[in-house]
Amino acid sequence: MNIHTKIESWLQVRRTLNNKTIGFVHTMGNLHQGHLSLLKRAQEENDIVVAAIFVNPTQFNNSDDFNLYPRTIEQDITLLQQNGIDHLLLFTTESLYRDDDDIRVMEKKMSSLLEGPFRPNHFEGMLTIVLKFLNLVLPTHSYYGEKDYQQLLLIKKMCAALFLSTKIVGCKTIREKDGLACSSRNSRLNEVDRPKASYFPRLLMSSLQTDDIVAALLRLGFKVDYITEQWNRRLGAVWLSDVRLIDNVLLS
Numbered sequence: 001m002n003i004h005t006k007i008e009s010w011l012q013v014r015r016t017l018n019n020k021t022i023g024f025v026h027t028m029g030n031l032h033q034g035h036l037s038l039l040k041r042a043q044e045e046n047d048i049v050v051a052a053i054f055v056n057p058t059q060f061n062n063s064d065d066f067n068l069y070p071r072t073i074e075q076d077i078t079l080l081q082q083n084g085i086d087h088l089l090l091f092t093t094e095s096l097y098r099d100d101d102d103i104r105v106m107e108k109k110m111s112s113l114l115e116g117p118f119r120p121n122h123f124e125g126m127l128t129i130v131l132k133f134l135n136l137v138l139p140t141h142s143y144y145g146e147k148d149y150q151q152l153l154l155i156k157k158m159c160a161a162l163f164l165s166t167k168i169v170g171c172k173t174i175r176e177k178d179g180l181a182c183s184s185r186n187s188r189l190n191e192v193d194r195p196k197a198s199y200f201p202r203l204l205m206s207s208l209q210t211d212d213i214v215a216a217l218l219r220l221g222f223k224v225d226y227i228t229e230q231w232n233r234r235l236g237a238v239w240l241s242d243v244r245l246i247d248n249v250l251l252s
């Protein structure tokens with residue numbers, strides 16, 4: 001695997017790949033089975049796979065969440081090598097935000113729903129970094145998890161609005177054995193909260209009405225930001241202690 005830490009040298013390599021199809025997977029690291037499923041799909045559908053690991057400061061509205069975000073770069077590099085990934089991009093904040101974060105992309109409607117009120121500026125920061133990476137990689141396909149469903153819809157909307165040629169591919173949510181969606185934040189759940197966390201997907205998948213799901217979660221000791229139905233999905237965001245979990249399921 002080639003590891004690129006400088007944008008300019010990566011761009012030189014990128015120019016040599018013009019006759020290949022490129023699959024791109026953008027992550028914040030601490031890789032798990034969810035990330036690996038995106039990378040595997042990218043390998044199946046493209047000649048070359050490019051991964052990026054970047055913990056993007058502009059999409060964190062809470063500095064504790066940013067500071068405590070698990071960073072396991074050595075372990076991640078080994079995993080990517082073992083899985084046959086071709087290129088890894090590890091760019092610095094300074095090089096990606098050489099404009100001093102003066103230029104941002106924003107969406108005005110969908111980003112004010114669901115996650116929007118709870119995470120001010122999150123989607124603006126997320127769309128901005130996704131656009132930067134899509135322009136740096138110019139992938140044929142770029143892969144995102146349905147776990148972050150609102151994010152996936154916003155990325156599709158941005159690419160259509162800005163006439164990007166990359167095809168955005170949504171991939172199904174990968175879960176732990178007990179149903180909890182794989183997430184880098186799961187490792188921050190303490191030993192009491194971790195088993196309790198499985199009630200969240202179980203209740204989302206149940207036949208209960210949303211109000212009853214909220215009541216059941218509160219009884220179990222969750223704090224609930226929202227449980228709602230939209231886009232033929234039931235989506236929710238909850239807290240256990242200081243760890244925020246999001247998830248969604250398809251409504252049949």
Ligand code: AMP
Pocket residue numbers: 026027028029033034035037038143144145146147148171172173174175181182183184
């Ligand atoms: P993150 O590193 O959390 O920013 O996630 C990077 C990408 O992996 C995003 O497209 C996520 O939606 C996706 N992802 C995260 N968790 C899962 C999961 N459990 N199943 C499938 N995709 C996931």
